[in-house]
Amino acid sequence: MNRSKLLPLTETVYTILLTLTEPAHGYAILQRVHELSDGDIRMAAGTLYGALETLVKNKLIERVDSDDPRRKVYVISDYGREILRADTERMRRMISLADREL
Amino acid sequence: MSKNTLTKLRAFLDLDAEEAWINRMASDGWLITKGGPIYRFARTEPGHHVIRLDYRKHDRRANREEYLQFMADSGWRHLAGKSKQYFESTQPEIGSELFSDQESRSQRYLRMIKAFGAILLWFLYFTWLTGRGAGYSVSTLLNPRDFFLTPGLWQMQGFEFQRHFYFELPFAMLRGLGAAMWPIGAVIVGILIVRIALLRRASNQTTDA
Numbered sequence: 001m002n003r004s005k006l007l008p009l010t011e012t013v014y015t016i017l018l019t020l021t022e023p024a025h026g027y028a029i030l031q032r033v034h035e036l037s038d039g040d041i042r043m044a045a046g047t048l049y050g051a052l053e054t055l056v057k058n059k060l061i062e063r064v065d066s067d068d069p070r071r072k073v074y075v076i077s078d079y080g081r082e083i084l085r086a087d088t089e090r091m092r093r094m095i096s097l098a099d100r101e102l
Numbered sequence: 103m104s105k106n107t108l109t110k111l112r113a114f115l116d117l118d119a120e121e122a123w124i125n126r127m128a129s130d131g132w133l134i135t136k137g138g139p140i141y142r143f144a145r146t147e148p149g150h151h152v153i154r155l156d157y158r159k160h161d162r163r164a165n166r167e168e169y170l171q172f173m174a175d176s177g178w179r180h181l182a183g184k185s186k187q188y189f190e191s192t193q194p195e196i197g198s199e200l201f202s203d204q205e206s207r208s209q210r211y212l213r214m215i216k217a218f219g220a221i222l223l224w225f226l227y228f229t230w231l232t233g234r235g236a237g238y239s240v241s242t243l244l245n246p247r248d249f250f251l252t253p254g255l256w257q258m259q260g261f262e263f264q265r266h267f268y269f270e271l272p273f274a275m276l277r278g279l280g281a282a283m284w285p286i287g288a289v290i291v292g293i294l295i296v297r298i299a300l301l302r303r304a305s306n307q308t309t310d311a
Binding site for chain 1: 154164167168171172173175176178197200201202203206207209
């Protein structure tokens with residue numbers, strides 16, 4: 001998938017990728033998103049489910065084997081990590097720009 | 103003894119309108135147990151229920167089970183539905199929405215369009231197939247005489263013509279129906295797809311407002 005098509009990441013995707021630096025299944029992702037953002041970001045179940053499908057398709061995350069066949073476990077891929085870093089770098093530049101100008 | 107189940111015939115394309123209706127039924131004491139067009143409801147405690155709609159088809163049973171498990175983990179009890187899915191929130195005080203952004207909410211319509219598109223392709227395929235297999239097609243509908251196969255029928259006169267004409271009429275009508283069924287179906291499905299696309303656009307525009 002073309003890099004420029006993925007960047008910038010939406011807040012939903014950025015947060016999911018951050019939570020998936022460690023493997024997690026669907027509901028655990030929802031909880032981590034909640035904890036990570038101190039309750040600021042509340043992601044709804046249907047939104048997360050669709051986002052996970054798209055992220056797998058774009059190869060930003062991948063499935064890992066789990067004991068429970070009814071709960072798929074995902075983890076960020078190397079490519080996903082690369083994209084996450086690239087977007088973080090983009091935002092860092094934006095922030096330093098803002099710090100200078102404001 | 104009062105009835106404990108209720109059957110209602112309805113057809114919805116608009117997910118928001120359907121959701122509103124299903125929730126009204128629930129607050130009147132009727133909880134959905136089967137999706138449309140022939141809806142079934144069972145008695146429930148009248149009052150506040152939070153029921154939300156998703157649209158998803160799963161090609162594999164394992165994927166569907168995983169989806170339902172994830173929804174259950176997240177506080178959504180599956181009430182009914184194989185492609186249009188009806189969920190009731192088991193913890194409405196924590197989260198009462200299935201989608202937290204407008205984009206994922208309107209993507210339901212995109213999945214509907216894809217599902218209806220697959221049906222449309224089948225109808226078009228059968229339209230082509232009937233035409234090829236039986237030697238008549240959509241254009242024959244404009245010239246129904248071709249549905250009669252009796253040799254020399256249209257040159258016959260008087261009683262002989264009537265005898266052959268009325269004998270073959272039911273067969274000709276069946277042939278006509280066979281030829282008309284698929285293109286008519288394709289047109290209807292095509293109209294539905296356009297209406298869903300308009301709903302999707304309307305639901306996308308609410309974000310910008």
